[in-house]
Amino acid sequence: MSTIGIAPTPIVGTRTRLRLTRRGRRVLSALVAAPIAFAIAYAGIAGGSALASGEHAAPVHFETVMVMPGDTLWSIAGEIAPAADPRDVIDEISSLNNLHGGVLQVGQELAVPQRYTD
Template sequence: MSSVTFATNRPVLGRPALGRPALSRSTAARRGTRLRITVRGRRVLAALVTLPIAGAIAFAAVSGGSALASGEVSGTSTFATVTVQPGDTLWSIAGEIAPQADPRDVVAEISTLNVIDGGAISVGQHLAIPAKYSSTGR
């Protein structure tokens, strides 16, 4: 009588499976639970941790200046104001309050201080004048 044997591909403890080394019980148990973080994984993890912090700092920096941009004057600073008359432009107001200065610079400072986009002003509007020009002119 002859006997027939079947080859299996399952690893058996203590005996290697086709081309693989034998696994001991402790190695087999540890192999599935070990976590290794590569250098790339550490970088990704660091980025995930720092992005929300950096985003919060950037948001605070951007929104921190919005209180002044909305027209509110903070602290005890006082500004001289000029009321826009019919026919006035930012250029003519700049020439009156600071005749010795370059009008382009004065117009830019007035526009920035009063949050004026495109130079559009209206009659009766009160414009804050930068402190260095408030003692001269109108």
């Protein structure tokens, strides 16, 4: 009886190295940069048009109150609007005057929404 043996043939490891040409690098750079440029342009157009139109901004009328020694936002809110919730009044005064942390200076003039001073 005869046997046929098949020996595995060694596969020669020819590794191809990926080489990008100058044109390939340009195409790859364009593919990466295009979505970034689109996102920046979209944000600029969408954000710019929202800020540019002042049609929906309601006018704010306000009176001013002078800060005296010992005054706090809580005491001022209680004086100008005793029937309203002081937290809401303080929030409006803080946002209108761009106050951070509620720090007041004696002699400082605070803008107070006119609806509380009527």
